[in-house]
Amino acid sequence: MNNSMNMRQALMLLGLLLTGCAIAFIIYITAPKPQRNTETKPARLVETISLKRSSERPQWTGGGEISAAQRVQLSAQVAGRIEKVAAAAIPGAELEQGQLLASIEKMDFQLQVQQQQAAVIQAQATLDLEKGQALLAKEEYQLAVLQMKARRGSINPLSLKETTVADAETAIDSSLVLREPQIAAAEAGLKTAQANLALMELYLQRTQIKMPFKGQIISRSANTGSQVSTSNMLFDVVATDEFWLQVKVSQQFLPLLDISQPVIIKQGKYRRQAEILHSLIEVDARDRQAKVLISIKNPLDYKLNTTNGNELGRLLLGSYVDCILFAKPLNDVYVIENRYIKEGGYVWVVKDNKLYKRDLNIAYQGRDKSWVESGFMAGDLLLTSNLGVVTEGTPVRLASNSKAK
Numbered sequence: 175m176n177n178s179m180n181m182r183q184a185l186m187l188l189g190l191l192l193t194g195c196a197i198a199f200i201i202y203i204t205a206p207k208p209q210r211n212t213e214t215k216p217a218r219l220v221e222t223i224s225l226k227r228s229s230e231r232p233q234w235t236g237g238g239e240i241s242a243a244q245r246v247q248l249s250a251q252v253a254g255r256i257e258k259v260a261a262a263a264i265p266g267a268e269l270e271q272g273q274l275l276a277s278i279e280k281m282d283f284q285l286q287v288q289q290q291q292a293a294v295i296q297a298q299a300t301l302d303l304e305k306g307q308a309l310l311a312k313e314e315y316q317l318a319v320l321q322m323k324a325r326r327g328s329i330n331p332l333s334l335k336e337t338t339v340a341d342a343e344t345a346i347d348s349s350l351v352l353r354e355p356q357i358a359a360a361e362a363g364l365k366t367a368q369a370n371l372a373l374m375e376l377y378l379q380r381t382q383i384k385m386p387f388k389g390q391i392i393s394r395s396a397n398t399g400s401q402v403s404t405s406n407m408l409f410d411v412v413a414t415d416e417f418w419l420q421v422k423v424s425q426q427f428l429p430l431l432d433i434s435q436p437v438i439i440k441q442g443k444y445r446r447q448a449e450i451l452h453s454l455i456e457v458d459a460r461d462r463q464a465k466v467l468i469s470i471k472n473p474l475d476y477k478l479n480t481t482n483g484n485e486l487g488r489l490l491l492g493s494y495v496d497c498i499l500f501a502k503p504l505n506d507v508y509v510i511e512n513r514y515i516k517e518g519g520y521v522w523v524v525k526d527n528k529l530y531k532r533d534l535n536i537a538y539q540g541r542d543k544s545w546v547e548s549g550f551m552a553g554d555l556l557l558t559s560n561l562g563v564v565t566e567g568t569p570v571r572l573a574s575n576s577k578a579k
C-alpha cells in the first residue's frame with residue numbers, strides 16, 4: 175500500500191513537472207522577441223558665414239624708431255682759437271642753413287692771404303717780364319736769320335725791308351732761343367701762386383663754422399677761447415626737414431607693397447602721412463624680414479590736419495611709432511580671418527547641411543586675415559564653429575547665416 179501511494183505521488187510530481195515545462199515552453203515560444211534599435215545622433219548645431227568675392231587692399235602694420243635723415247658732427251676745418259660762439263648756438267636751437275655757429279681767429283689766415291696775394295703779383299710780373307724778353311729775343315733772332323741769308327746771297331740785301339715777317343718766322347726752329355721754357359716756368363709759377371692764394375682764402379672762410387642745413391643743435395662742445403684742431407667735435411646737429419623710419423615687413427608682403435600709397439604714421443592719438451623711399455636690399459639678420467625706408471617730412475610740425483581732422487604731433491628722434499603700409503589691390507578674392515584656416519591651409523565649409531574640407535589657394539596671408547584666390551565651390555558656407563575632430567559628410571544644422579565680415 176505504501177508502495178502504491180509513493181508511486182502515485184511520484185507520478186503526480188512528474189506530471190506537474192512536465193506541465194510546468196510545457197507551460198514554460200509555450201511562454202518562450204509565444205513571448206515577443208526584443209528588437210535592437212539603432213540610436214540616431216542628432217545633427218550638430220553650427221554657425222557659418224557666407225562667402226563673397228571682393229577687391230581689397232591688404233595692409234601691413236609695423237613700427238620702428240625714428241632716425242635722422244641727416245645728422246652731422248661738425249669739427250673745425252682749420253686749427254686755431256675760438257674767438258666767438260654765436261648766442262643762438264645752444265642745444266635745442268633751430269637754425270637756418272648757413273647761420274653762423276662759431277668763428278676762429280682770422281688774423282693768421284688774413285696775413286697768409288695777403289702774403290699769397292703778393293706772391294701772385296710777383297709771379298705775374300715775372301711772367302710779363304719773360305714774355306717781354308721773349309719778344310725781344312724773337313726780333314733779334316729774325317734779324318740774325320735775315321742777315322745770315324743775305325751774306326750767303328740767298329736774298330738781296332737791298333730787299334731786307336721787303337722780306338715779310340712770316341718768311342722770317344719760317345726759319346725759326348729754336349724754342350730755347352725764344353725763351354719758351356722760361357715762359358712756361360713763369361706761367362707755372364703764376365698758377366701755383368694763384369692756387370696758394372685760393373687755398374688761403376678757403377682757410378680764411380673756414381674760420382667761420384656754419385649750419386650745413388636747416389636743423390637743430392643736439393649738443394655743443396665749443397666755447398669761446400678754447401683751442402681747437404681739426405679732430406675736435408664742436409657741434410652735433412641734425413636736419414629737421416626730414417626724418418627716416420625703417421620698418422620690417424614680411425618678404426611675402428614686399429612684392430605686393432604699393433610705394434605710391436602714403437604710409438600712415440601713428441603715435442598715440444596723432445596721425446600723419448609719410449612716403450616710402452625704398453625697400454632695402456638686405457633682410458634683418460634676426461627674423462629674416464625685409465626692411466622698408468620711409469621718409470617723414472617736417473616731423474616737428476604740430477598742427478591740425480584740416481583734411482581729415484587728425485592732429486600732427488612732433489616726432490622726436492629715437493621715439494617708437496606705429497605705421498600702416500598698403501599693398502596693391504587684390505581683385506576678386508575672398509577675405510577670411512586666419513582663425514578659420516586650419517594648419518595645412520584648409521577650411522571647413524557647410525554645403526547642403528554637411529561638412530566638407532576645402533584646400534585654399536592663398537594669394538597673401540597677413541597677421542589676422544588671408545586673401546584667398548580660389549578653393550571654394552558654389553553654395554559653400556564657411557564654418558565658424560569649433561567642432562574639434564570631424565569628418566567630411568558629417569550632417570549639421572545651421573544656427574545662422576550671416577554675411578562675411
